[in-house]
Amino acid sequence: MFESMLKYQDQMWQAIGETFVMVGISIGAAVLLGLPLGTVLYFCRKGQLYENKTLSLVLNSIVNVVRSFPFLLLVVALIPFTRFLVGTAIGTMAAAVPLSIVAIAYYSRLVEQSLLEVPKGTIEAALSMGASKAGLVFKFLYVEARSGLVLGLTASAISFISFSTVMGVVGGGGVGDFAIRYGYQRFETEVMVYAILVMILLVQIIQFAGSTLARLLDKR
Template identity: 50%
Template sequence: MTWSEVFELLTPGVQETAWMVGIAALLTAVGGLLIGVLLVLTDRGGLLPAPPVNAVLGLIVNVGRSLPFIILLVAVIPFTRLVVGTTIGTDAAIVPLTIGAIPFFARIVESALREVPPDVVAAATAMGATRRQIVGKVLLREALPGLVAGLTITVIALVGYSAMAGVVGGGGLGDLAIRYGYQRFETEVMIATVVALVVFVQLVQMVGDLLVRRLSHR
C-alpha cells in the first residue's frame, strides 16, 4: 500500500475519532460536572448534606471507574442499541465512551472543588450568597483551572478509549489500525495511525495547558 493510499484512509479515520471524542467529551463535561458538584454538596459538612445520596453517588462513580473500558464496551451493548439503534459505528461508540468517562471526570471535579479554600466559601456565606451563587461564582470559578486541567486529562483518556472502540467496529483510528494494520498486516497503516493518535493527544494537551495558564493568571 502506498503512502497516498494510507493518507486517504487516514483522513476519515481522524475525522471519526475527532467526532467521537468531541461529542463524548462534551457529554462527559456536563455529566461529570453535575455528579462531581453533587458529591461535594451532599457530603457531610457540605452545602446540602445528604449522606445517603452521597453514598449512592460515590458507589456509582466507583463502580464505573473500576470497570475496564473493553469490558464496559461489551456490557453496555444492549443500552447502546437502545439509544442509537445500532452497536457499530462512531455514533454507537459515543455511548460507552461517555459512560466510561463520566465517573472518571466526576472524581476530578470533586477533587478540584475540594481544593477551594473553605475560608472563601465561608466568606461568601457570611455575605449572604445563596447556594447557587456559591457553587457558580465561588466553587466553580475558583476551581476552574483545575477543572480545565482535569478535562484535558479526560479528553486524552477518551482518545485512548476511542482506539479501543475499534475492536467492536466503533470506527475511527482504532478501527483502521485493527482492520488494516493488524488483520491485513499493513505496517504503513499501523505507523500512520500511531502517529496520528500521538499528534492528536499532543494537540489536546497543548490547548489544555494554554487554557490552564491563562485561567491561572487572570
C-alpha cells in the same frame, strides 16, 4: 511510510473524523453531566455544606463501579442500552454511548478533586455575602477551581482518545481501528506506525491547548 500516507489518506481522514466525533460527544457528556455530578459529590461529602451520607454513598458507588469496570466488557454489556438509545449497536454514534458513560464517571471524580482544592474560606465568604446556591457554585467555586477543571478535562479527553482505540469492536471506527484493520491485519507495520504517530500528535495538541488555557485561567 510516505507511500502509505498517500495510499490510505482518505481512510485516515475518515478515521480521524470518527475519533473526533466519539471523543467530542464524550467530552460534551463529561461537561454537561460529569461536572454537575462531581459538584454534587463534593457537596455531599462529610463535612461539606450539604452533607448527605446516603446520597454520597450511592453516587460514589456508581462512579467507582463504572471507573473500575473493564472498558471493553462495559462496551459489550451496554449493547442493549446502546441499541435502545441510538437505535443500533454498531457505528460511531453507538460507540460514543459507552465512551460517554465512562467520561461522565471519570470527569466527575476529577471535578470533585478540583473543588476540594478550593479554600473553605471562599465558601464562607460567599455565604456571608448572601450568595445563592447557584451563585455559590458558578460565581465562586467554579471560578476558583477553573484551572483545575480545565486540566481535568484535558486529562479526560486524552484518556477518551485512548479508550476510543478499542471501539472497532462495535464498528465505531477511529484511528485505533484504522491501525488494526489496515496495519496489523494486513501486516503493514508502517501503517501502524503512521496511525500511532497521528494519535501522538492528537494527544500533544490537546495537552498543549488544555495546559495553555489552564495557565491563562489560573490567577493565583
